[in-house]
Amino acid sequence: MVKELKLAYEFDFVFDGQNVFRKLLHALANPGTTGNIAHQAGKFAGNHQALTALGCTLLDNEEKMYVEKNPNLSADLHSLTLCHEADLDEADYIFLSSEMNYGSMEQILKNVKHGTYADPQQSATVFLQCTQLTGNETMTLKGPGIKDSLTVSVYPYIKKVIALRQSLQIEYPLGVDLVFADLAGNIMGIPRLCSLI
């Protein structure tokens, strides 16, 4: 009896990875704007398609990741990219698949790698999944990538996380870069120099 083989995922690491990277690059170079990776992320199954697509774009066995309380996502990312998990304070990429309360988020942002003055690139990038990016909370951003200032309406969680990072007063060039992703595959980058006004 001939059985039909089904692919576990259809994500193409060469072409879909390139597409996701370009959208992520644009999102980080233009903070506050929204890109969409739904087409590429939709090639994975599960509830964390966007995070999985972002992980598969950037991770490999040279990097370390930390996945907060989500063994399924951690196992998927490891099996797809060979990236190993590490403690929070050693990880290069942090994946938060659910919305965190204020205290937990503060602990995470305080304890992740901020880089050093000589090597500020040795800092963590945090990927945060939230229900949606757009919402009824208005925030105004400034920083490189933004002409004068940019006012956008976002999901309240996003503004809270950015405000929290800002309250930690991490001295530039040290810092943490944030990337928000929602269930519809929208992504928004908030690099370390981008701040609320």
Next chain:
Amino acid sequence: MIDAKHYNFAFLDEGSKREIRRSILKAVAIPGYQVPFGSRELPIGRGWGTGGIQITLSIIGKEDVLKVIDQGSDDSVNAVNIKKLVEECTGVELTTDSEAATIIQSRHRIPEIPMRNDQILVLQVPTPEPLRIVEPKESVTKQMHAEAEYSGMWLSLFEDLTQYGEISISSEYPVMVEGRYVMNPSPIPRYDNQKLNNSDTLYLFGAGREKKIYAIPPHTDVESMCFEDVPFKTEDFEGKRCRLCGAQGVYLDEMIDESTGEKVYECSDTGFCRGRRERGA
């Protein structure tokens, strides 16, 4: 396009691309800071644009339209060879029109026509370290950047000023990015420095031999270093125009007309000049 069975899309293997992509993202997050990366071997000698090529190959996709220029020219040896390499291993469309391109790789010039936010300019950099003229050791310059210790750079500019009466740096004129990092804008003329400031486009800089990647995101504050009483000056083309298209107020190449022995000028940006002539401007 070369046989896809033997070469990966865009020549580099996916592991190399991922590392370069990660470095690019960090460079964008820390404007002007030189992110170290593992520069790969390419079928072209180091010092011939391998940093720019590695960035281009790591970011390019099937839908992109590529333009490569060398000193403003679409047709010089370096530009043509790089174009051929990228085209053969990606199959992307090539153009000489700055406005039609999604990615422009350049050596020593920024195109005349202002670039848009949906475009990326990749610049090839021979010597990314602006402090090398004041300090030969990499470990020391790295620490100087860490401490924002740029007094040596200021002193170097001042010495130049006292010796020549003006700052004599013609290209690679150092800039201060977001008030934090002194950066080498690659050997672009001073005329192009102003295009880096508060631009709509993303600039990526690649130094293959020196293994560094750095970036200037759109709308970033980029200031050419100068003194309060000695303002930054660009090259002066007052009263000169391109002999081919008649353009004024653009960066011009000076050459000697062999028949008359007189100095004549042509647009440095050949794509821009050709476009003007084709439109009958």
